[in-house]
Amino acid sequence: MDIVYIRDLRVDACIGIYDWERKIRQQIKIDLEMGWDNRPAAETDDIQYTLNYKESAKLVAAYVQKSEFQLVETLAERVAELLIKEMKLPWVKVSLGKPVAVSGSQEVGVIIERSAK
Numbered sequence: 001m002d003i004v005y006i007r008d009l010r011v012d013a014c015i016g017i018y019d020w021e022r023k024i025r026q027q028i029k030i031d032l033e034m035g036w037d038n039r040p041a042a043e044t045d046d047i048q049y050t051l052n053y054k055e056s057a058k059l060v061a062a063y064v065q066k067s068e069f070q071l072v073e074t075l076a077e078r079v080a081e082l083l084i085k086e087m088k089l090p091w092v093k094v095s096l097g098k099p100v101a102v103s104g105s106q107e108v109g110v111i112i113e114r115s116a117k
């Protein structure tokens with residue numbers, strides 16, 4: 001399987017378990033690896049056969065921006081479900097982190113891989 005990727009997509013969202021986190025918006029950093037067969041696009045040089053990374057990024061950013069989950073686990077799971085359903089992906093790897101959540105660290109978060117059922 002080939003991969004179409006998006007790295008370092010930054011979106012502000014309401015996320016966290018603490019009271020103070022419910023009152024602010026924090027930056028979320030998202031890396032995506034999305035399974036796709038790139039050969040039809042390469043053979044035809046036609047955007048219609050691609051997994052369009054611009055459309056995928058817009059879809060994820062719009063969703064994350066409106067989300068209000070407590071855990072990064074929940075948000076990552078929902079992003080994976082959204083991409084599998086809307087972009088018809090066979091497989092996706094979602095890395096989702098909070099860059100400023102834990103002092104002394106560069107970033108904390110989760111990495112999940114999910115397949116279409």
Ligand SMILES: Nc1nc2c(c(=O)[nH]1)N=C([C@H](O)[C@@H](O)CO)CN2
Pocket residue numbers: 015016017018021070071072073098101102
């Ligand atoms: N595995 C997780 N651990 C923690 C989470 C989380 O979403 N998943 N969240 C927090 C707090 O919201 C934290 O980010 C505030 O600094 C703590 N641990």
